[in-house]
Structures are given as structure tokens and as C-alpha cells.
Amino acid sequence: MPDPTPVPRLQPSDVSLAHALIRVGLGVNIAMHGLVRLPDLRGFAAGLEADFAETFLPGALVHLSGYGIVFAETVIGILLVLGLFLRPVLAAGMALMVVLIFGTCLLQNWGTAGSQLVYLGIYGLLLGSAGFDRFSLDGRRTAGRGGRRRFGRWEKRRTGRLLE
DSSP states (O other), X not given: OOOOSOOOOOOHHHHHHHHHHHHHHHHHHHHHXXXXXXXXXXXXXXXXXXXXXXXXXXXXXXXXXXXXHHHHHHHHHHHXXXXXXXXXXXXXXXXXXXXXXXXXXXXXXXXXXXHHHHHHHHHHHHHHTGGXXXXXXXXXXXXXXXXXXXXXXXXXXXXXXXXX
């Protein structure tokens, strides 16, 4: 006898809302990583250089990377909050995380490396669900070009049925 309990389905509007809230939360977190370091940018870069002194990386490269990390975190975070240039920003965030994971593993700081893998996973989740982006500046820009109906087109391609 078949189970009469209906199977719940993902609603595109729910996925869009979840995507937006995760994107904004990640954006605030990443932006604040950079913004709180801006007042003492030299100190942050010098601290990184000291941390990596016993590794094979040249001190000047590490010092320069300190500046780049702070600016990258700030810009990526702000653009995530706004939802602007979403796919390239998510890809840039993932690339930044790979660089940070490399450095963290070089220092053998495995706890932090694990946390950074979680960030990488969240970036990946957002990139994988970017087609559901609706509550962002990018979403507003594409809405005029039929962006609101893209979920219906996606559903039709996926199942053969149009879902509006």
C-alpha cells in the first residue's frame, strides 16, 4: 500500500530566501574580517610576516599578501552583502580561501584550516545555488530581463513541467 504522505518539495522562493540570508551572513563575516584590520594594516602584514618567518615563503611576499588579503576580504564581503557581481565574487572568495588554507596548512594550524574549509563549503553552496539569486542587486538587475521567471524555466528544463 503506497504511503499517502505527500513528499515535500523545495520551493524556489524558499531557496532564494535561504540563499540571500546565507550570502548576507557570509558577506558581513568576510567584510568585517577586512574592515577591522584596515586601521592597523601595517601591523597585520607585519604579524603575518612574523608568523611565516620559519616557512619557505619569502617575507616580502607574505608581507604584501597581508595587504592583499585585507583588501580582498573587504571588497568580497561588501559585494556579497550587496549581491553584486555574485558569481565572480563567489569564485574570488573561493580562490582567497584556497590561498588562506594553503598558508594555514603551511603553519600546521589544522583547527583554523578546518574552519576555512567550512567557509569554502559555504562559498561553494552559494555558487551552486546562484541560479536562485533573487534578493540582491544582481537579482534586481536581471528581473527586468525575465529574471523572476527563470525559476519556472529551470523547473521546466528539470522536470518538463512549468512551475510559476
